[in-house]
Amino acid sequence: MLNTILIDSGPLIALFDKNDSFHARVVRFIQGKKFRFLSTTAVLTEVTHMLDFNINAQLDFLEWVLNEGVIIQDIKQEHISRIIELTKKYCDRANIPAYAKSSASTPISTSTACPAK
Numbered sequence: 001m002l003n004t005i006l007i008d009s010g011p012l013i014a015l016f017d018k019n020d021s022f023h024a025r026v027v028r029f030i031q032g033k034k035f036r037f038l039s040t041t042a043v044l045t046e047v048t049h050m051l052d053f054n055i056n057a058q059l060d061f062l063e064w065v066l067n068e069g070v071i072i073q074d075i076k077q078e079h080i081s082r083i084i085e086l087t088k089k090y091c092d093r094a095n096i097p098a099y100a101k102s103s104a105s106t107p108i109s110t111s112t113a114c115p116a117k
Contacts, residue, residue, distance in 0.1 A: 003034070006039065008039070009046040012043065041073075044065065044072050
């Protein structure tokens with residue numbers, strides 16, 4: 001049985017950027033294990049943008065998504081109020097926790113609380 005994991009942009013960027021300091025750690029995590037990764041359209045956009053330094057890295061990522069390396073889910077209108085709540089707590093990383101609340105996934109979270117205002 002596959003473990004379902006909700007994945008944010010950080011590990012995906014590291015997976016496709018060999019110069020990322022977390023690349024080897026993410027590769028080791030994925031190798032030999034059977035996971036079903038879920039993410040959001042916002043993460044797809046962010047990863048593609050952050051890999052813009054190398055068209056081959058972008059294409060490798062998009063082909064991996066096409067081959068269901070990660071299953072992309074839409075953020076729905078009803079998720080927006082929760083995203084607003086979580087944005088106040090986790091700054092710019094709210095779309096993943098908001099989606100996690102509506103799924104049975106275990107999130108990978110690299111979020112930290114916002115600095116005090």
